Amino acid sequence: MHHADAGACELPDSGQSLVQAPPLAGEPGQGAHTIAGYLREVARRHGPSEAVVLRKGDHRIAWSYNELLARSMEVARALVACGIGKGERVGILMTNRPEFLSSLFGTALAGGVPVALSTFSTPQELDHLLRASEITLLLYEARVLKKDFGAMLRELEPMIATARRGELASAHFPYLRQLVALGGLRGEAEPFAVEAGGAVETWDEFVAHGTGIADDLVLARADGVHPADVGGIFFSSGTTSLPKGVVHSQRAFAVQWWRWPRLFAMHEPVRSWTGNGFFWSGNVSMVVGTALSTGGTVVLQRVFDADEALELAEKEQVTFLNGRPHQWARLQASPKWAGADLSSVKYVPRGELIWQHPTVNTDWEVPMSFGCTETMTICTSFVAGDTEHGFEGSFGAPLPGNFLKIVEPISGRPVPVGTVGEMCIKGPTLMSGYLGKAPEECFDAEGFFCTGDAGRVDEAGRFFWEGRMTEMIKTGGANVAPIEVDDVIARIPGVKRTQTVGVPDDLLGEMVVACIVPIDGAALDEATVIASCKAEIASFKVPRRVLFFRDEDYAITGSEKVKSSEVRALAVARLAADNAEAVRPTLA
Structure with a gap:
C-alpha cells in the first residue's frame, strides 16, 4: 500500500473500515527507541537544564x-x-x-x-x-x-x-x-x-x-x-x-515520549505538572514526554492536593497541567483559587474549568485523541491547531505505524465505512500481551487488539468513538471492572445479588454505583457496604452510591444473570428520583 505523505492515512478501495497510517519511520521528531536510549539522548541535548523538580514547603529538590x-x-x-x-x-x-x-x-x-x-x-x-x-x-x-x-x-x-x-x-x-x-x-x-x-x-x-x-x-x-x-x-x-x-x-515508551510535543504543538521547553501516579501509563507517558522531549521540566507532586497544586503551578511557572476534570473542580473549590497566578499555564487537556481562571490566557486547542493502557495511551489523534484535518466529534486518524479496523463484534469481519462496530488496533505502541496470557487470548488472528470500544471511521480515515462496548466503568480517568467490586460486595452477609454499574456523572465521567438485592430480612445499609469495599479495594473503585432493589425490579436472564444495561437504567432513574425528592422541600 503506497503512502503519499507522512500525514495521510489510507483506506482500501473495498469500502471496508480498514485504515493504515503512514510508516513510523517517517514520523518527524522520533529519536532512540529504547528507554535508556531516550534518557541518554535527552541528556545529551539538554544536560545542564532543569529536568525534574519536587517542592515540599520551603524545600526544593531539582535535578x-x-x-x-x-x-x-x-x-x-x-x-x-x-x-x-x-x-x-x-x-x-x-x-x-x-x-x-x-x-x-x-x-x-x-x-x-x-x-x-x-x-x-x-x-x-x-x-x-x-x-x-x-x-x-x-x-x-x-x-x-x-x-x-x-x-x-x-x-x-x-x-x-x-x-x-x-x-x-x-x-x-x-x-x-x-x-x-x-x-x-x-x-x-x-x-x-x-x-x-x-x-x-x-x-x-x-x-x-x-x-x-x-x-x-x-x-x-x-x-x-x-x-x-x-x-x-x-x-x-x-x-x-x-x-x-x-x-x-x-519502543512503546519511547515512541510516545517523542511524539507528544508534535501532537500538542509544543515548540518550547515545557514545564509539566502532575499529581497523579506514574503507575498509570498515560501519566508517565504524557508528563515525561511533554517535558523531557522539549528540554523542559517534570514538576512533581507526590499526592494530589488542590492548594499545593495551585502553589506549585504559580511558583514553578508550570505550562502544562495533566490532571482530570474532577481535580480541576477541586482546584476551583480551593480558597487559593481566586488569588492564584496561573498566567504561565498554556496546555491543559480537558481543561475547561482551568481556562475559566482570570489569569489563564491561551489559544491552545486540545487535540482530540483516543487510546488505552494496552496502546500505551494514544493510538489515534489530531495535531493541535491542525484545522485542515480536524473534524468535529472525531478522535483523529491512526498515528504513524498503526493499523485500525472496525469489525462486527461476533464475526470479526470489517464493516463498511461509516458503520459502527468494535474498534481494533495494532502498531508499534500496542502491548506485547497480558501477563500469563497466550497471544490468541490477547489479539485476533491478524494480531489486532480488539478494544471493546464502539466506533466508526469516515472516508478520510478519521475515527469516531461511540462509547464502550464492554461494561468497564471509566471514573475520574481510571478504569474500574464491575466484577472486581461485585466480588467484594457478594461476600458481605445479607447480599443476595449485586451489580455494579457506571452512571453518567458531570464531574467523574461515570460514577461507580452498586445495585444490591438483599436477602429477605437482612439489615443492610449504604455505609456498611462502602466500608467493606474501602477495606479491600482502592478508593477510586469504591461505590459512591449504594442502591437497594427487590428481585422483581431486576431483569434476570434465563441463566440467572443480571442484565447490566437495564440495571444501569434503574440506577439512573432511582438517583434522579432521589435528587428530585431532595430538592422538592426547598422549592416549597
Whole structure:
C-alpha cells in the first residue's frame, strides 16, 4: 500500500473500515527507541537544564538532565551488583518523586524491566500485584499517607522480617529476593525513617552496592537492549476480577515520549505538572514526554492536593497541567483559587474549568485523541491547531505505524465505512500481551487488539468513538471492572445479588454505583457496604452510591444473570428520583 505523505492515512478501495497510517519511520521528531536510549539522548541535548523538580514547603529538590542520568546510572549500578539480569523485573511502588524516575530509567539501563505498582493498593491488591508480576527486587516508599507499606509487606510475608538481605526465599513470592525502602522527604509535616532489617535495606545501602560497578558495563548492557524487548509492565483493571498485567515494549515508551510535543504543538521547553501516579501509563507517558522531549521540566507532586497544586503551578511557572476534570473542580473549590497566578499555564487537556481562571490566557486547542493502557495511551489523534484535518466529534486518524479496523463484534469481519462496530488496533505502541496470557487470548488472528470500544471511521480515515462496548466503568480517568467490586460486595452477609454499574456523572465521567438485592430480612445499609469495599479495594473503585432493589425490579436472564444495561437504567432513574425528592422541600 503506497503512502503519499507522512500525514495521510489510507483506506482500501473495498469500502471496508480498514485504515493504515503512514510508516513510523517517517514520523518527524522520533529519536532512540529504547528507554535508556531516550534518557541518554535527552541528556545529551539538554544536560545542564532543569529536568525534574519536587517542592515540599520551603524545600526544593531539582535535578538537571545530567543529574537525572547520573542518578539513574547509580540505580543501574546497584541493580547490576544485586544480580539483576536482562529481562528480570524490578517493582517500583512509589509516589511521584525523583527516585521514581531514576528507578524507571535505572532499571532500563541495567537491562531490567520496571514494573509500576499502584500506591492505592490495599493489602489484597498488593499481594496480587507482587505475585502476578513475579518481580525479583522491590523498590518501595515505606509510607504513603496513612499506608505503611513496610508493615503491609511483612504481614503478607512474615519471612521478610527475618530473611537475610538479598536472600528472601518465599514460597508465597517465589521470585522476590530483595526489598529496598525509601524514607520520607525533607519538608514533610511528619518525616519518617525507614525501618530496615531482614530482607529490607535502605535506599543508601542499596545504592552503595554499585560503587564497584563500572559505568561502561552498565552502558554496554543498555546498548544490548533492543526496541522490541520488554520495556515495562503496568496493571490495568480488566474484564476479570483482578488487575491485568499489561506488557509493553521498549519502543512503546519511547515512541510516545517523542511524539507528544508534535501532537500538542509544543515548540518550547515545557514545564509539566502532575499529581497523579506514574503507575498509570498515560501519566508517565504524557508528563515525561511533554517535558523531557522539549528540554523542559517534570514538576512533581507526590499526592494530589488542590492548594499545593495551585502553589506549585504559580511558583514553578508550570505550562502544562495533566490532571482530570474532577481535580480541576477541586482546584476551583480551593480558597487559593481566586488569588492564584496561573498566567504561565498554556496546555491543559480537558481543561475547561482551568481556562475559566482570570489569569489563564491561551489559544491552545486540545487535540482530540483516543487510546488505552494496552496502546500505551494514544493510538489515534489530531495535531493541535491542525484545522485542515480536524473534524468535529472525531478522535483523529491512526498515528504513524498503526493499523485500525472496525469489525462486527461476533464475526470479526470489517464493516463498511461509516458503520459502527468494535474498534481494533495494532502498531508499534500496542502491548506485547497480558501477563500469563497466550497471544490468541490477547489479539485476533491478524494480531489486532480488539478494544471493546464502539466506533466508526469516515472516508478520510478519521475515527469516531461511540462509547464502550464492554461494561468497564471509566471514573475520574481510571478504569474500574464491575466484577472486581461485585466480588467484594457478594461476600458481605445479607447480599443476595449485586451489580455494579457506571452512571453518567458531570464531574467523574461515570460514577461507580452498586445495585444490591438483599436477602429477605437482612439489615443492610449504604455505609456498611462502602466500608467493606474501602477495606479491600482502592478508593477510586469504591461505590459512591449504594442502591437497594427487590428481585422483581431486576431483569434476570434465563441463566440467572443480571442484565447490566437495564440495571444501569434503574440506577439512573432511582438517583434522579432521589435528587428530585431532595430538592422538592426547598422549592416549597
